[in-house]
Amino acid sequence: MFFTHLECSRRCGAPLLDPRQRHHLCQCGAPLLARYDLDAARGWSRDSVKGRAPNMWRYRELMPLLPGEDPVTLGEGFTPLIHATRLGAKLGLDRLYVKDESLNPTNSFKARGQAAAITRARALGVTTVSVPSAGNAGNAMAAYAAKAGLTAKVFLPRDVKTPFIRECLLYGADVTLVDGVITDAARAASEAGASLGWYDVSTLKEPYRIEGKKTMAYELAEQMEWQWPDWIVYPTGGGTGMVGMWKAFDEIEHIGWVPRGRRPRMISVQATGCAPIVRAFEQGTEHAVPWENPATVADGLRVPRAIGDFLILRAVRESGGAAIAVEEEPILQAVEDAARDDGMLLCPEGGAVLAGWRQALDRGLVTRDERVVLFNCANGNKYPLVDRSRHLKLATASAATL
Amino acid sequence: MFFTHLECSRRCGAPLLDPRQRHHLCQCGAPLLARYDLDAARGWSRDSVKGRAPNMWRYRELMPLLPGEDPVTLGEGFTPLIHATRLGAKLGLDRLYVKDESLNPTNSFKARGQAAAITRARALGVTTVSVPSAGNAGNAMAAYAAKAGLTAKVFLPRDVKTPFIRECLLYGADVTLVDGVITDAARAASEAGASLGWYDVSTLKEPYRIEGKKTMAYELAEQMEWQWPDWIVYPTGGGTGMVGMWKAFDEIEHIGWVPRGRRPRMISVQATGCAPIVRAFEQGTEHAVPWENPATVADGLRVPRAIGDFLILRAVRESGGAAIAVEEEPILQAVEDAARDDGMLLCPEGGAVLAGWRQALDRGLVTRDERVVLFNCANGNKYPLVDRSRHLKLATASAATL
Numbered sequence: 001m002f003f004t005h006l007e008c009s010r011r012c013g014a015p016l017l018d019p020r021q022r023h024h025l026c027q028c029g030a031p032l033l034a035r036y037d038l039d040a041a042r043g044w045s046r047d048s049v050k051g052r053a054p055n056m057w058r059y060r061e062l063m064p065l066l067p068g069e070d071p072v073t074l075g076e077g078f079t080p081l082i083h084a085t086r087l088g089a090k091l092g093l094d095r096l097y098v099k100d101e102s103l104n105p106t107n108s109f110k111a112r113g114q115a116a117a118i119t120r121a122r123a124l125g126v127t128t129v130s131v132p133s134a135g136n137a138g139n140a141m142a143a144y145a146a147k148a149g150l151t152a153k154v155f156l157p158r159d160v161k162t163p164f165i166r167e168c169l170l171y172g173a174d175v176t177l178v179d180g181v182i183t184d185a186a187r188a189a190s191e192a193g194a195s196l197g198w199y200d201v202s203t204l205k206e207p208y209r210i211e212g213k214k215t216m217a218y219e220l221a222e223q224m225e226w227q228w229p230d231w232i233v234y235p236t237g238g239g240t241g242m243v244g245m246w247k248a249f250d251e252i253e254h255i256g257w258v259p260r261g262r263r264p265r266m267i268s269v270q271a272t273g274c275a276p277i278v279r280a281f282e283q284g285t286e287h288a289v290p291w292e293n294p295a296t297v298a299d300g301l302r303v304p305r306a307i308g309d310f311l312i313l314r315a316v317r318e319s320g321g322a323a324i325a326v327e328e329e330p331i332l333q334a335v336e337d338a339a340r341d342d343g344m345l346l347c348p349e350g351g352a353v354l355a356g357w358r359q360a361l362d363r364g365l366v367t368r369d370e371r372v373v374l375f376n377c378a379n380g381n382k383y384p385l386v387d388r389s390r391h392l393k394l395a396t397a398s399a400a401t402l
Numbered sequence: 403m404f405f406t407h408l409e410c411s412r413r414c415g416a417p418l419l420d421p422r423q424r425h426h427l428c429q430c431g432a433p434l435l436a437r438y439d440l441d442a443a444r445g446w447s448r449d450s451v452k453g454r455a456p457n458m459w460r461y462r463e464l465m466p467l468l469p470g471e472d473p474v475t476l477g478e479g480f481t482p483l484i485h486a487t488r489l490g491a492k493l494g495l496d497r498l499y500v501k502d503e504s505l506n507p508t509n510s511f512k513a514r515g516q517a518a519a520i521t522r523a524r525a526l527g528v529t530t531v532s533v534p535s536a537g538n539a540g541n542a543m544a545a546y547a548a549k550a551g552l553t554a555k556v557f558l559p560r561d562v563k564t565p566f567i568r569e570c571l572l573y574g575a576d577v578t579l580v581d582g583v584i585t586d587a588a589r590a591a592s593e594a595g596a597s598l599g600w601y602d603v604s605t606l607k608e609p610y611r612i613e614g615k616k617t618m619a620y621e622l623a624e625q626m627e628w629q630w631p632d633w634i635v636y637p638t639g640g641g642t643g644m645v646g647m648w649k650a651f652d653e654i655e656h657i658g659w660v661p662r663g664r665r666p667r668m669i670s671v672q673a674t675g676c677a678p679i680v681r682a683f684e685q686g687t688e689h690a691v692p693w694e695n696p697a698t699v700a701d702g703l704r705v706p707r708a709i710g711d712f713l714i715l716r717a718v719r720e721s722g723g724a725a726i727a728v729e730e731e732p733i734l735q736a737v738e739d740a741a742r743d744d745g746m747l748l749c750p751e752g753g754a755v756l757a758g759w760r761q762a763l764d765r766g767l768v769t770r771d772e773r774v775v776l777f778n779c780a781n782g783n784k785y786p787l788v789d790r791s792r793h794l795k796l797a798t799a800s801a802a803t804l
Contacts, residue, residue: 073484082475142745143746147744163786167783170737170747171747172742340573343476345508345572384565384568
């Protein structure tokens with residue numbers, strides 16, 4: 001257990017913070033990051049995790065746990081890395097992999113962040129947690145809050161798909177529907193909870209979700225036998241996963257589990273209807289200008305402003321990667337293709353990732369002999385509207401009757 | 403790799419069969435079982451699986467693979483065993499666990515059986531596979547068929563919930579809706595496919611689904627550090643899981659991974675609206691009389707006649723277990739309770755298991771100090787009708803508006 005303190009992600013000079021107290025953002029407004037005694041952790045062998053239970057807590061020595069604490073867990077993490085043989089063959093690649101995050105509790109990668117956040121919230125003595133969400137984070141938070149016996153308040157955009165609402169309610173969460181998108185939901189959550197002492201687990205305003213998400217990089221390293229892939233293609237909404245994995249690369253290199261030097265190049269994928277990070281990447285700015293009138297079928301990408309924009313952009317640039325925006329039609333097409341070719345039911349954000357990868361190939365950014373990992377962040381089943389437009393027609397057409 | 407041949411489950415005296423050819427039922431009409439050279443497998447150490455990828459193929463030496471073959475896999479198996487602390491506390495138990503099979507590809511334990519069946523189908527040179535299903539098996543079969551590049555024909559009861567149809571179609575399967583229940587769908591599949599040479603992967607009419615399902619017992623043994631729980635509570639439709647686990651106990655004892663003697667007692671749970679196995683158990687008969695007018699919200703339990711009825715009953719009886727039928731209301735209540743208390747979204751069949759366990763406690767069949775594993779077989783998200791009756795009201799009631 002090497003967890004020691006919290007530090008400003010900007011290293012603004014503010015004092016290091018004690019994790020035994022509640023913290024959200026640094027006094028300078030930047031996200032806080034969990035820090036560990038990495039020099040001491042050099043003595044921790046990567047072979048020691050080999051026989052542990054296949055969930056994200058197998059890396060618990062570098063997770064935000066203090067001595068004597070146990071995680072709040074539903075078995076999240078260590079999701080399979082699927083060799084997408086048929087999808088790859090059509091693109092002329094034989095080393096295409098999908099990290100299938102839909103095989104997490106509540107069917108999405110949000111389980112990782114919320115398991116870490118709720119673990120710390122419980123340890124801090126919190127009784128009520130709140131979160132704004134496009135859907136999946138709300139489901140995950142509600143489930144872990146139920147598991148921990150905490151009261152959950154979830155704020156969702158009014159046009160969120162029904163399954164997300166229903167699942168929050170089943171876990172016993174209070175749900176508030178808000179006009180607008182996730183940033184509007186965040187404002188509502190913050191206004192409602194400020195005077196009541198609710199513990200806000202918003203993306204990057206809470207320092208531990210990123211620790212849950214970083215485990216995706218630990219797992220990739222372990223699953224690829226301590227070698228990095230050439231490319232990671234990842235959907236970007238709030239950016240926790242991208243920032244978390246970049247942080248994990250630092251940690252993993254520092255403790256010597258993978259040699260320094262050849263990190264994966266990171267491709268951040270957004271939708272053309274909401275692409276603030278892509279625009280900032282192209283314009284070479286450190287921060288992203290908020291996106292006006294965000295609109296995309298991939299709800300999780302409908303994030304007009306990310307508080308950690310500079311961290312996302314830094315990771316993409318330092319990796320030698322790219323930020324790519326994809327249209328709606330290629331997203332839906334990618335969801336269909338992954339299902340038909342390799343039996344995977346991607347969420348629209350996962351479809352965006354595949355579409356983004358195809359665009360990178362078309363643009364000649366990458367070559368076909370490289371080892372590529374696409375992230376599918378959630379299961380497509382909670383997005384009936386996506387296929388209502390396309391697939392129920394299909395149902396009528398091909399469901400014969402005896 | 404110790405896979406050798408197929409044998410009649412009744413040991414009727416028919417010759418042993420070569421797995422390099424297609425086989426369905428024994429000439430006597432009983433299901434066939436895959437057999438291994440278990441004496442040779444005694445030299446295989448349980449420690450050798452420890453560092454392997456966390457999916458069901460970690461036990462590949464005792465899986466139906468011939469030399470040089472690789473499985474068709476989407477990462478199925480090695481699902482988490484969740485300590486249901488809050489749910490257990492309410493029942494006065496501190497050793498209540500849920501094996502959460504919803505964290506499989508296509509969200510159900512059917513992935514295990516279909517991964518094994520499609521692996522063998524591909525090895526046999528099959529091009530078209532067919533299956534009758536209540537929903538989850540069809541989704542799983544369609545996904546693995548897509549992954550393997552096979553044509554899939556899925557036969558579903560006409561009243562199946564829409565998400566199951568949609569998901570089959572997304573994987574590119576042909577879907578036929580049939581009036582009636584799964585046995586009617588089976589008849590339709592068989593009539594349609596007989597002259598066309600379709601490879602039928604119906605429950606127990608195909609010998610390898612059981613091999614996929616048996617891995618649940620291998621995993622339980624490994625996850626519980628090679629000690630059996632006192633009780634396994636399991637939903638019974640076609641019975642593959644129950645029969646598969648019982649077969650696995652034999653294998654595991656034979657190769658010495660768990661000492662002979664104290665096997666788990668098996669509780670088979672059905673719904674009062676379709677309880678042929680429970681009735682046969684109570685009446686002490688070897689076979690079950692088909693159930694007339696089967697009806698329950700738990701679609702997977704709506705199986706009026708199971709071809710392996712005698713195998714299911716034998717496992718329950720030899721284990722010193724029981725067969726229990728539960729009403730509809732306790733099923734729905736159990737789904738709600740598991741979500742609110744421990745953050746798990748059970749399918750109705752999983753709800754039936756929890757309800758069955760409560761009934762066993764009430765009837766004094768079991769004591770509160772025992773170690774119990776409940777199986778949740780699938781994710782609740784594909785059953786919107788279940789909560790339409792109860793939870794959308796809840797949604798209206800508690801979704802406040804800003």
